[in-house]
Amino acid sequence: MGYCNALLNIKYFGFLYSSLKRRFREMIDDEEKKKEKRNEKLLTELCECYLLLNIGASSQLISVCVPCLLKAALKKDENEEAQKEVEMALLALSCIFSHYKIEKDLYLNEMKEIIQYHEKRHNLTRLAYQSAWQFLIILSFSTNYMFDVIVDEMNFVGEAKRELEELAKCVDWKREKEEKIKGKGRKEELVFQRWLQMFESFFVACNLWNKECSGLIESIVQVFLVSRDNHSEICILCVNLFETAAENRAVKLDALLKSGAIDAVFEEFLRPASNERMAFEFIYFFQLISMRLKEEKDDEMEEAKRKELKRKIFEKMEEEGYEDIITTFYEIIDFLNKKYFSELSLRISDYLVNS
Structure with a gap:
């Protein structure tokens, strides 16, 4: 249940209020207190x-859980059973929320060792590797x-880009249209x-944009193009990432254009x-x-770049008839706001780059 819960991104709220949750907590406490006599395998599985x-x-x-699961994840055996144990430990770690403040001394060296060892030996499953980075x-x-x-x-961007491109080759992009094909490539x-969902957190936190980060956007664009039909x-996840990047002032709009x-x-x-x-x-x-392009810049060089970029985007949109399209869609914006609990602007000028 837990494996499917995490892998399928399903939130099972019933566990929060169950006696089973309290029982798990008591068992973890009891086993952890045994110190030398504790059953490490049992404690790992409980965590x-x-x-x-x-x-x-x-x-x-x-x-209690983090040191225990890191110990399980540090196994170097490459047989199938050991890989499964490592995968489960890392998957569980990836479920920890961002509001927990854990001292880096408790996990950083171990996680670096796990990831760097995999980069040399390729001993982790794809899910385990993604989970390690997500943690x-x-x-x-x-x-x-x-x-x-x-x-x-640790070169996260380079590794993430490589992994994304390799995984894209394994996905059956026509699976939704060919419902008879089930199971193949599903995992x-x-x-x-999960990689795409994790990129959103990265784009939110990233405060230093570079050429490598732009390369990651390029890979996501390719995913968007092959998934849209x-x-x-997945197509919507890609657009969400473009939105998150556009909201981050550290991301240059020129990167989204190029x-x-x-x-x-x-x-x-x-x-x-x-x-x-x-x-x-x-x-x-x-x-x-549109909002980003209308921002005034204090620096003269940055302001000149903004105006040039605005001109390029306006010319492209004018050529493709964007104004007519957005005017047509403008009629349903109020409906979309109500349906998706959003706050899209009701002023059409907020969507027109030339305004």
Whole structure:
């Protein structure tokens, strides 16, 4: 249950209020207090079950679970059984929320060892490797130092880009349209979605944008293009990432233009096949772009760049008839706000780059 709960991103709220949750907590406490006589395998499995099923845990339990699961994840055996144990431990760790402040001394060296060993020996499953990075990304929210280590020392962006491109080759993009094909590539698809969901946290926290980060956007654009006809969920995840990047002032809009993100979304926006959800995401994305382009810059060079970028985007949109399209969609903005509990602007000028 816990494995499926985490892998399928299902929130099972019933566990929060169950006597089973209290029983797990008591068993973990009892086993941890045994010290030398404790059953390490039992304690590991109890911690895994608790974190995989639980949406929140006490700081006291987190301080017990993290060292225990890291010890299990440090196994170097490459047989199938050991890989499964490591995968479960890392998957459970990836379920810990960002509001827990865990001292880096309790996990950083171990996680670096796990990831760097995998990069040399490839001993982890795809899910285990993604989970290891997710654990670090989640905890990086509590300290800028952690984020710098992940990006600079551990080359998160390069590894994430490589993994995304390799996983894209394993996904059956026509699975949704060919319902008879079941099971094949399903796990890789779910891991793929976990990477995309994790990128959102990265784009929110990233405060130093570089060429490598732009390369990651380019990879996401390619995923967007191959998924748009067959996998709406992944397609929407990609647009959400473009939105998150556009909201982050550290991300230069020029990066979104050169990576092809703006062109890709605009091209899809013009297609008649777009559904209400996609229309909502596209409108929101262009609202963000328009707002960013209207921001005044104190620095003269930055202001000149903004005006040039604004000119390029305006010319492209004018050429493709964007103003007519957004005017047509403007009629349903109020409806979309009510349906998706959003606050899209009701002023059409907020979507027009030339305003």
